[in-house]
Amino acid sequence: MITGEIKSQIDAIWNTFWTGGISNTITIVEQLTYLIFIKDLDETETRNERMAKRLDKEFTPIFGPDQQDFRWKNLKEIDVQARHSIFTNSVDGIFPFIRSLGSEKSLFSTYMKDASFGINKAATLDQVMEKLERLDMSNQDIKGDIYEYLLSKLEGGGTAGQFRTPRHIIKLMVEMMQPKLEDTICDPSAGTAGFLVAAKEYIDKHYDITELDRNKEHINKHMFNGTEFDATMLRIASMNLFLHGVEEPNIVDVDAVSKDNEVSDAYTLVLANPPFKGTIDKESIAPGLSNVTKTTKTELLFLALMLRQLKKGGRAAAIVPDGVLFGSGKAFKSIRSEIVNNHKLEAVISLPSGVFKPYSGVSTAILIFTKTDNGGTDHVWFYDMKADGKSLDDKRNLLVDEEAFNNFAFSKALTQEELDALAKDHDKFNLPQILDQYHYLKSDYWGKMHTQEGELLHVNDIPKNLGFDHFMESTCTHNYADRTSQSFLVPIEEIKENDWDLSINRYKEIVYEGNS
Structure with missing residues (x-):
């Protein structure tokens, strides 16, 4: 979940490019992506080093003995002008190194062959790196959100209907x-x-x-x-x-x-x-x-x-x-x-x-x-x-617990307490139920509790055999024939009669609450 603080940090980096004379949006996004990539390569290398040490096994390093200056942690310590030279050196600098990653004939190396450094001022590079260093990208989701926010600056988030x-x-x-x-x-x-x-x-x-x-x-x-x-x-x-x-x-x-x-x-x-x-x-x-x-x-x-x-x-x-x-x-x-x-x-x-x-x-x-x-x-x-799970306005604020929002997919590993909390938050966050019901409908348990049309059967069996310990209780006891609910089944014959219409409103039944 990207916060106002992270947005401000990225906007500050953006302004550094502008004041450094780089105003083309695509150039900024691409140069920033290269820097994030270089930072990530070093973090990946550090992780691999730790794991190899812990497990006492060999690993293939990304950086050779002559390329240690290309590691982010070392680049930070180098003099501003000398560091800029490492980036601008087109023979044995950091960009020729990036272009050599991946095997010689790989598509990765094909696309990276045009990768070039575009920050002309050493001071601009220094300021951007310093600001990037303060940006916490240790969490993969946050890194994804940062990418999203960066890319949203490309023509307001989408071109030709791409969002x-x-x-x-x-x-x-x-x-x-x-x-x-x-x-x-x-x-x-x-x-x-x-x-x-x-x-x-x-x-x-x-x-x-x-x-x-x-x-x-x-x-x-x-x-x-x-x-x-x-x-x-x-x-x-x-x-x-x-x-x-x-x-x-x-x-x-x-x-x-x-x-x-x-x-x-x-x-x-x-x-x-x-x-x-x-x-x-x-x-x-x-x-x-x-x-x-x-x-x-x-x-x-x-x-x-x-x-x-x-x-x-x-x-x-x-x-x-x-x-x-x-x-x-x-x-x-x-x-x-x-x-x-x-x-x-x-x-x-x-x-x-x-x-x-x-x-x-x-x-x-x-x-x-x-x-x-x-x-x-x-x-x-x-x-x-x-x-x-988020507000449906331009702000898109998170409405539920952040951990639940990030871990909804692992409901099988959640405690009963956590599952109850997800169920309680259903009105704000439908994703856990969607996932649970979809997997139930495709499981061997489907058919033990329901007719083909989705109506509930009266079954005399123990809950375990009916899937109650695999799925949320509300999933096993839901009436999938009820067209007034959020979740229901429609037979192919009906879809055919309706000119193959697949909009939910064609089949959903609306309950009007009138005065009795």
Whole structure:
């Protein structure tokens, strides 16, 4: 959660660039990202040194004996002018070193080959480093928030309908999809690689070091994939993944929905928040996508792209603008019928319109589906998220306990007391319930307590057999046929009758409290 104090610190750094004669927003973001990257490399090295010492095992250092001056902790101590020379030295300075990271032919090294130092005054570098040093980035979430805030300065947070996805929404989607070590994951609109980084963090938390080591090659070279055609974002995404332990992330420089992107049947999991308002020249669109939905609207083309790029049995969680759910045009209906009729649509989670504030008040939803090529949709789960744990105004203040907000995903590890507290805070924070109910609906316990339509059965069995020790009690006893609740099931026949409409308001029943 980014605080006013951190914002002030970043704004102060921003002003230092301005007074140093650097006013281009992209240049500032890129130069700051390089410095954060250099600082992070040193912190990663220090962590690895400590762990190697504690476990008494070898590790491959990032910095060689001749590169110790490039470590942040040492750079801080060097004379201002001498330090600036280390940054500007184009032969054996710090930037040639950064460009050499990753293997010679890796995409990381390809994108970093254009990385160059752009702070001309030694005093400006000195002041920026001093201010960065005071910025506490030890917590990964805070580091993510700092990135978000920095990137929000690029044209007010989004271009061509691209809005930075809040980290807790990314985390919710990743936790729902539960990435596995054998997955090959893609974000076709990678941006700063937020979804891919969150998937890597999930993998790191859920597997032990031995398993991670065994799959090192897959993790480093094949697991994390994406497309992004903005050169700055390519570098930022590559650095972001590199700092999270992915040595050769496969982020490709291509317009995802164009003819140049030929990837198909390649991924087992797609996580994305594609651009909402973009359009693409009709002649440039990849032919296969037009067969699914004849349109130039990127929000529809990206869904068709996900279906093409997924392997059979592959799953997707994607954020879409509300218009995709109920648009009456032919292209809108054809993409919805494709997903519902020819594949398996599992869930539609409606998000409150304040989720993307202060950058946009757009209403959105999360679609979760599996590529089957032969249908499989029976009942679609709808959830009406009303509260995401933060105020839905421009301030986006945290409304619940910070620890609960950050740890909601680990409800299985929480005490009964903590679970009760989450339940008590439900009106302000729906995410724990969404996660719990989604996993329950997909578990072996579903069907022991409920009919296929979601009505409660009368069951004589012990709570343990019914899942009460795996899920929140309210999850096991909820009536999923109740259309007046936040969470209910809708059969495919009804969706078909309604022209494949997927907006929650089409199916939700409103209770009017009149005078009796």
